[in-house]
Amino acid sequence: MSRSIRLAVIPGDGIGQEVVAQGLKVLTAVLPQDVKLETKEYDLGARRWHATGETLPDEELESLKQHDAILLGAIGDPSVPSGVLERGLLLKLRFAFDHFVNLRPSKLFPNTTTPLAGRPDIDFVVVREGTEGPYTGNGGSLRTGTPAEVATEVSLNTAYGVERVVRDAYERANARPRKKLTLVHKNNVLVYAGHMWKNIFDRVGKEYPEVTTDYLHVDAATIFFVTQPERFDVIVTDNLFGDILTDLAAAVTGGIGLAASGNINPTGEFPSMFEPVHGSAPDIAGTGKADPTATILSVSLLLRHLGFVPQATRIEEAVAADLEARDGSPRSTDEIGDALAARVAG
C-alpha cells in the first residue's frame, strides 16, 4: 500500500463546494500521520465556464491523470445550459478515464427516516455501466425548434463494454456472502441491446456457478426496490437505468444525502473518481443544509479503492454511529463534517 495519496479535487458547483470541504476534513482526520496527502484543486464547473467558456481543457485532463484518485463534489448549475457541464465535464471525465464501473452501494443505515426505516438486511450494490448506453452523445435533432422537429438519442452497447462490466459484477457478487447477481434491463422492449445484455449475462454466469442469478425488467425492479429491497445483493445494469435506480435506492435507504459512488477504472490505467450520487442541489446551495455524508462515504470508497481499508471502515463506522446519535434536530453541513471528523480521529 502506498503511503502517499495524490488526490485531485474538483469541488464543482452548488453544494459540491460545501460537501467536498467536509470530505477533505474527514479524509485528513482519518489518515495516519505517516501518510502524505497531496491535494490539487481544480477550478472546473460553472464559474470557469462563465469566465473562459471552458469545460475541461486537454491540459487539465492530462494533469488530472497524474493523480491516484479524484474527489468530485457536483457539476451543474442553472446559469449554464443544461448538459453543457454534465456532458462537457462530468461525462467527459468518466469517458476519458474509462470509468466503466459506476459503483453505487446502498445500505440501510440506522435511525434514518425513509420509507424503509426499520427494515433489516438492506445492503446491495448497483454496478452501473459507466461509458455506454444512451450517454455516449450518439444522436441529433433535425428541424430543431420547429413543430416538425425529430430528435434521436441512440443507446450504444458493445459486447466488449457489456461483458467487462458484467464480469466485474459477477466478481463482486462472488466475493459477497449472499452471492446473488440481478441483471436489470428492459429486454421485453429493447430487444437488441436487452438481449445482448442477457445473453452475455448468461454466458459469463457459467463461469460463476456459485452465483445465483436473477433478471428483472427495470420497471418491475423499481417496485422491488421499495417493496422487497432485501431481494437484492449485486445489481448490474446499463448507464441510464443505473442512474435512475440509484437515486431511487438512495431515497428509500436513507436519503440522497447519504448515497456514495465510485467511478472505477478497474484496470488502474486511469484514476478512479469518487463523488456523491446527488447533484449540485441549487435549491439548497449556500444554506448550510446539504448533508455531506454522501461525500464522506465516497471518501471511504476512495480509501478502500486505494488500499486504506481500516481507514475506509473507520469512516463507515463513524457514519453509522453518527446517524445512530442523530436526534432529529437539524445540523449544518459543517457540523456534520466536524462530528464525523471527530469520530474518525478519536
Ligand SMILES: NC(=O)c1ccc[n+]([C@@H]2O[C@H](COP(=O)([O-])OP(=O)(O)OC[C@H]3O[C@@H](n4cnc5c(N)ncnc54)[C@H](O)[C@@H]3O)[C@@H](O)[C@H]2O)c1
Ligand atoms: N454527479 C453530479 O455531479 C450530478 C448528479 C446529479 C445531478 N447533477 C446536476 O445537478 C444539478 C441539480 O440536479 P437535480 O436537482 O436534478 O438533482 P440534485 O441531486 O442536485 O437534487 C435533488 C434534490 O435532492 C436534494 N439534495 C441533493 N443532495 C443533497 C444533500 N447532500 N443533502 C440534502 N439534500 C440534497 C436537493 O436539495 C434537491 O431537492 C443539475 O445541473 C444536474 O445535472 C450533477
Ligand SMILES: CC(C)[C@H](C(=O)O)[C@@H](O)C(=O)O
Ligand atoms: C449529472 C449526470 C450526468 C449524472 C448521470 O446521469 O450520471 C448524475 O445524474 C449522476 O447520477 O451522477
Ligand SMILES: [Mg+2]
Ligand atoms: Mg443521477
